[in-house]
Amino acid sequence: MNTKIMALAMVALMLTVAVPATGAQEVSWSSRRATWLSRNADFNTARSEWLSAVAGFQRARSAWITDRSGANWSDLQTKARAAAAEAKDMMLKYLEQLKSSVQATRGLSENEKAPLVAELDNYIATIQGYSFETSEDTGLKATARAMWDYWKSIRVRVKYISARLMVAAAEVVLWRGQAFAAMLEAKIQQLKDNGIDTTQLDTWLASFDSKLELAQQRIENAKIKVEEITDNVTFAEIFRIVALHVRTAVSYLKEAFRDLKNIIVDMRTRYGSVTITGSGTLVAQGSGSAYLQGTGLVKITAMENSVLIVSSNANVSTTGTGTKTTLDNGDVQYTGYGSAKIRGHEIWVSITGNNIKLYAHGRGTATLTGTGWYRTFGENRYENRAWTGATATIESGEVQG
Amino acid sequence: MGAKQMGAVLVIAVVLIAVGVYFIIRPATQVAVTELDETDQAISDLEDYLDFENQDLISGVDDLYMDW
Numbered sequence: 204m205n206t207k208i209m210a211l212a213m214v215a216l217m218l219t220v221a222v223p224a225t226g227a228q229e230v231s232w233s234s235r236r237a238t239w240l241s242r243n244a245d246f247n248t249a250r251s252e253w254l255s256a257v258a259g260f261q262r263a264r265s266a267w268i269t270d271r272s273g274a275n276w277s278d279l280q281t282k283a284r285a286a287a288a289e290a291k292d293m294m295l296k297y298l299e300q301l302k303s304s305v306q307a308t309r310g311l312s313e314n315e316k317a318p319l320v321a322e323l324d325n326y327i328a329t330i331q332g333y334s335f336e337t338s339e340d341t342g343l344k345a346t347a348r349a350m351w352d353y354w355k356s357i358r359v360r361v362k363y364i365s366a367r368l369m370v371a372a373a374e375v376v377l378w379r380g381q382a383f384a385a386m387l388e389a390k391i392q393q394l395k396d397n398g399i400d401t402t403q404l405d406t407w408l409a410s411f412d413s414k415l416e417l418a419q420q421r422i423e424n425a426k427i428k429v430e431e432i433t434d435n436v437t438f439a440e441i442f443r444i445v446a447l448h449v450r451t452a453v454s455y456l457k458e459a460f461r462d463l464k465n466i467i468v469d470m471r472t473r474y475g476s477v478t479i480t481g482s483g484t485l486v487a488q489g490s491g492s493a494y495l496q497g498t499g500l501v502k503i504t505a506m507e508n509s510v511l512i513v514s515s516n517a518n519v520s521t522t523g524t525g526t527k528t529t530l531d532n533g534d535v536q537y538t539g540y541g542s543a544k545i546r547g548h549e550i551w552v553s554i555t556g557n558n559i560k561l562y563a564h565g566r567g568t569a570t571l572t573g574t575g576w577y578r579t580f581g582e583n584r585y586e587n588r589a590w591t592g593a594t595a596t597i598e599s600g601e602v603q604g
Numbered sequence: 605m606g607a608k609q610m611g612a613v614l615v616i617a618v619v620l621i622a623v624g625v626y627f628i629i630r631p632a633t634q635v636a637v638t639e640l641d642e643t644d645q646a647i648s649d650l651e652d653y654l655d656f657e658n659q660d661l662i663s664g665v666d667d668l669y670m671d672w
Binding site: 375 | 651
């Protein structure tokens with residue numbers, strides 16, 4: 204009997220260990236990514252077939268130039284038709300993979316994706332309309348020319364979309380990193396409040412922040428350049444510059460995430476449980492009022508002519524000069540400062556004024572009313588909204604109402 | 605208690621200790637890695653995409669209507 208009980212206890216223990224390891228992850232994003240990988244593989248196959256078909260066409264053309272026999276002419280036409288069909292297929296597969304890439308990216312909200320997908324669908328439909336069934340060489344040449352001219356007319360937009368995706372993808376990683384860091388900052392603040400020396404952690408976090416800062420600068424530069432992809436002459440060069448900025452940003456992000464991993468392991472080893480999941484980022488710019496509550500970090504980079512009030516338990520650092528007043532109920536009011544960083548556990552932040560620019564990292568809610576825009580980078584959703592008074596959940600990225 | 609029973613108890617004790625040790629070391633290693641897996645994957649995907657788009661993928665189609 205005892206042996207049976209022991210065996211059951213062992214099985215129960217083993218299951219406890221195995222279940223978290225096989226826990227289901229979010230399906231939607233991974234399936235979108237799988238579709239993109241599949242479309243990308245389809246394109247690579249189509250491109251190989253195009254290269255093979257065009258090599259066949261070139262051989263047939265050489266044979267025809269050397270020996271203008273009826274058989275060679277017929278073979279040349281067959282090979283030209285096959286190559287043209289493969290070129291069409293390659294273009295379609297390229298556009299399909301780009302479309303699935305737009306759908307898979309987390310950096311763009313659904314309302315930003317919709318017009319891009321519609322635009323790509325339009326290009327796909329037009330290219331599908333080119334037919335190479337004709338038996339006349341003049342018709343075949345004319346159709347191939349028309350299809351290539353059409354490609355030239357859309358390639359600037361195609362490159363623009365592709366560049367925008369790169370920047371969006373880099374931005375997501377940046378904001379996820381900031382969200383994780385905010386949770387660590389809140390934990391460090393808690394340790395400090397409990398009298399624990401956090402000098403080493405502060406140094407690491409500052410190094411992590413500076414790398415993210417460098418990545419952010421590169422992403423901002425890339426963002427500006429993307430909007431310059433507008434004409435058929437300079438688009439390739441500008442695209443190259445965008446890609447270079449993003450590549451540099453990626454190298455900073457990789458370094459930052461290596462640091463982050465070390466910080467987390469160290470904190471867990473020393474202080475036990477440290478949670479970084481369940482965190483997100485909200486970026487906002489506008490005039491009116493913003494009310495945020497939760498755990499993490501709120502950075503206000505523009506707050507002139509604004510009134511900032513924070514809960515008494517928040518840790519605040521400011522730049523510039525201004526007036527700090529402790530109100531009767533213990534809340535603290537700041538006016539006139541250039542920027543502010545507010546961090547802590549279960550805090551609230553209220554700001555009213557014009558041309559406010561803020562970043563909220565961590566978990567909690569944000570309600571923004573007035574005129575302006577905000578973006579959420581959460582674990583479930585990426586929204587792009589106006590300051591309508593709706594409440595956004597920072598960790599999930601979802602907006603109610 | 606016979607030798608067989610002693611052996612069984614010993615095996616169970618060893619297994620239980622191993623499971624216990626696993627639980628103790630797990631938070632510091634496995635969790636820290638898995639939580640950042642998604643961003644690691646996103647960075648890797650972005651690098652692949654940069655390499656992919658860095659090539660002149662669609663070219664040479666004009667060859668089809670010239671000079672034949």
